[in-house]
Amino acid sequence: xxxxxxxxxxxxxxxxxxxxxxxxxxxxxxxxxxxxxxxxxxxxxxxxxxxxxxxxxxxxxxxxxxxxxxxxxxxxxxxxxxxxxxxxxxxxxxxxxxxxxxxxxxxxxxxxxxxxxxxxxxxxxxxxxxxxxxxxxxxxxxxxxxxxxxxxxxxxxxxxxxxxxxxxxxxxxxxxxxxxxxxxxxxxxxxxxxxxxxxxxxxxxxxxxxxxxxxxxxxxxxxxxxxxxxxxxxxxxxxxxxxxxxxxxxxxxxxxxxxxxxxxxxxxxxxxxxxxxxxxxxxxxxxxxxxxxxxxxxxxxxxxxxxxxxxxxxxxxxxxxxxxxxxxxxxxxxxxxxxxxxxxxxxxxx
Amino acid sequence: xxxxxxxxxxxxxxxxxxxxxxxxxxxxxxxxxxxxxxxxxxxxxxxxxxxxxxxxxxxxxxxxxxxxxxxxxxxxxxxxxxxxxxxxxxxxxxxxxxxxxxxxxxxxxxxxxxxxxxxxxxxxxxxxxxxxxxxxxxxxxxxxxxxxxxxxxxxxxxxxxxxxxxxxxxxxxxxxxxxxxxxxxxxxxxxxxxxxxxxxxxxxxxxxxxxxxxxxxxxxxxxxxxxxxxxxxxxxxxxxxxxxxxxxxxxxxxxxxxxxxxxxxxxxxxxxxxxxxxxxxxxxxxxxxxxxxxxxxxxxx
Numbered sequence: 334x335x336x337x338x339x340x341x342x343x344x345x346x347x348x349x350x351x352x353x354x355x356x357x358x359x360x361x362x363x364x365x366x367x368x369x370x371x372x373x374x375x376x377x378x379x380x381x382x383x384x385x386x387x388x389x390x391x392x393x394x395x396x397x398x399x400x401x402x403x404x405x406x407x408x409x410x411x412x413x414x415x416x417x418x419x420x421x422x423x424x425x426x427x428x429x430x431x432x433x434x435x436x437x438x439x440x441x442x443x444x445x446x447x448x449x450x451x452x453x454x455x456x457x458x459x460x461x462x463x464x465x466x467x468x469x470x471x472x473x474x475x476x477x478x479x480x481x482x483x484x485x486x487x488x489x490x491x492x493x494x495x496x497x498x499x500x501x502x503x504x505x506x507x508x509x510x511x512x513x514x515x516x517x518x519x520x521x522x523x524x525x526x527x528x529x530x531x532x533x534x535x536x537x538x539x540x541x542x543x544x545x546x547x548x549x550x551x552x553x554x555x556x557x558x559x560x561x562x563x564x565x566x567x568x569x570x571x572x573x574x575x576x577x578x579x580x581x582x583x584x585x586x587x588x589x590x591x592x593x594x595x596x597x598x599x600x601x602x603x604x605x606x607x608x609x610x611x612x613x614x615x616x617x618x619x620x621x622x623x624x625x626x627x628x629x630x631x632x633x634x635x636x637x638x639x640x641x642x643x644x645x646x647x648x649x650x651x652x653x654x655x656x657x658x659x660x661x662x663x664x665x666x667x668x669x670x671x672x673x674x675x676x677x678x679x680x681x682x683x
Numbered sequence: 684x685x686x687x688x689x690x691x692x693x694x695x696x697x698x699x700x701x702x703x704x705x706x707x708x709x710x711x712x713x714x715x716x717x718x719x720x721x722x723x724x725x726x727x728x729x730x731x732x733x734x735x736x737x738x739x740x741x742x743x744x745x746x747x748x749x750x751x752x753x754x755x756x757x758x759x760x761x762x763x764x765x766x767x768x769x770x771x772x773x774x775x776x777x778x779x780x781x782x783x784x785x786x787x788x789x790x791x792x793x794x795x796x797x798x799x800x801x802x803x804x805x806x807x808x809x810x811x812x813x814x815x816x817x818x819x820x821x822x823x824x825x826x827x828x829x830x831x832x833x834x835x836x837x838x839x840x841x842x843x844x845x846x847x848x849x850x851x852x853x854x855x856x857x858x859x860x861x862x863x864x865x866x867x868x869x870x871x872x873x874x875x876x877x878x879x880x881x882x883x884x885x886x887x888x889x890x891x892x893x894x895x896x897x898x899x900x901x902x903x904x905x906x907x908x909x910x911x912x913x914x915x916x917x918x919x920x921x922x923x924x925x926x927x928x929x930x931x932x933x934x935x936x937x938x939x940x941x942x943x944x945x946x947x948x949x950x951x952x953x954x955x956x957x958x959x960x961x962x963x964x965x966x967x968x969x970x971x972x973x974x975x976x977x978x979x980x981x982x983x984x
Binding site: 420422424425426427431433436437453455456460477523 | 685686687688691692695699782783786791792793795796797798814884888889890892893894895897898902934937938941942950951953954
């Protein structure tokens, strides 16, 4: 094989290249624009764009909550508003492209679900002043979204999904008075759950518990992580962690096999069969965010809307799990207990 | 596709162009299937974001990120060359290890570069009225410098030895080329470039997250192959250029897929649509070739 390499590209090289450039590169771009112009349409209804980093039951519940509360307030997709939803399917570069696309559409409000999407959206929207409402972000300050929770000031506000950890610890103490060691499982790659778990650990230690933890990077690792702890702990605590929540069913099986109760951070997993939570319904977190969107549509200034956290007054307990683990409800009037898992009470809200 | 999306795709294309150059170097030049990229890309981002948010000089931080990438590549190559671990497995092992290392570096899964902290993009953002124009200028300069240096490197004696190692290692050895050294050099360079992409990504977006590495290798490989199909050439400088153009075209394909919601497609169809567009883009030139051959009446495509 004899190929000559010259340090300076020859004229022929340039001609080759630009010949190709015109015939292929430009045709492809032209096709792109043609297709797009066909699909583009202009309407006068307020435009709401929604980005959600990945398809996941808990994130989907938040999104459904937003849509539902907007509908309840009279903002229905196709009738009074336009709702555009995009999902980069976990790809961080596509995540950014969607954010850029949204900014270029100049919508009335942009909604971001989960931290990476919120970060990409805020980064793309700098200087554009399009209102952004985020949901399911645990720590908006450290994520660089806002500087002050009470007065965000800029064009960003939203709902944080931080679960009520103190109540969670109290709940474990009340329900399992003899428990000493709590095992936690979380993904060290998820900023939300790491933050929650660290705080939970500190609070639980203050209350006299010992806390052990195992990490799972992938959904398929969750079962093994639980097994590594199961002999040592009296109960499990699961933070709001997408990876672990995806494998909840395998944990619930272990819960019954080994008689180790599982406490979670949101109600959906309790519906699935975990024992109890002091946390919120993710759907309700979405609803709070939806109300914010409505307030901005009605003309309120984004910078004046304080960041909300999910307000929960209820304790959710799965009664079926409770009886099969031979446990009793705590006799305490402080707790407003919502019993689920009884016949006919499943899926009561949706 | 509107103006902002168009420019945004170019921006991202230039950032991931570094990844494509790195992947070209490992997969094509050295014929070494190196999956370290999924770990070295976030490594670059993690190093740059952590150092910059602690107040270090952004250029120096970027350099550190590149060096970090080189070290990770060196490790993969060392595992493969010194301990005869299959190259694919060696790179997977490094990638796995890097996940934990990245979490250590960032002291958590996510680091934010706050808006008021200076990055390498900050001085360029005020160059033109549109912020994006300055960013693209800087990114093009970086791509140009990286591409041209890689080109000149591949033309030097060492570069020739590197290419020979990839094409025919036995022959190269017979010619007195130290092929092991060449693999070490090539793979560390490749991962240095990929980490540079990560460092640029973190500064451009204002954050680094441990998950941003997911699918880096696939994106890089897709870009290299698209580039090869769109610009079939033997000239090195054109091939390198094609890598970057390939990345930008891949980004355009995604931008197009994002705009295709008028066709009754849902958000969840995105990956399918992107794949379909890339497939069409790949088949078209071949189809043209085949028809041309038929028309002339010779050959079989």
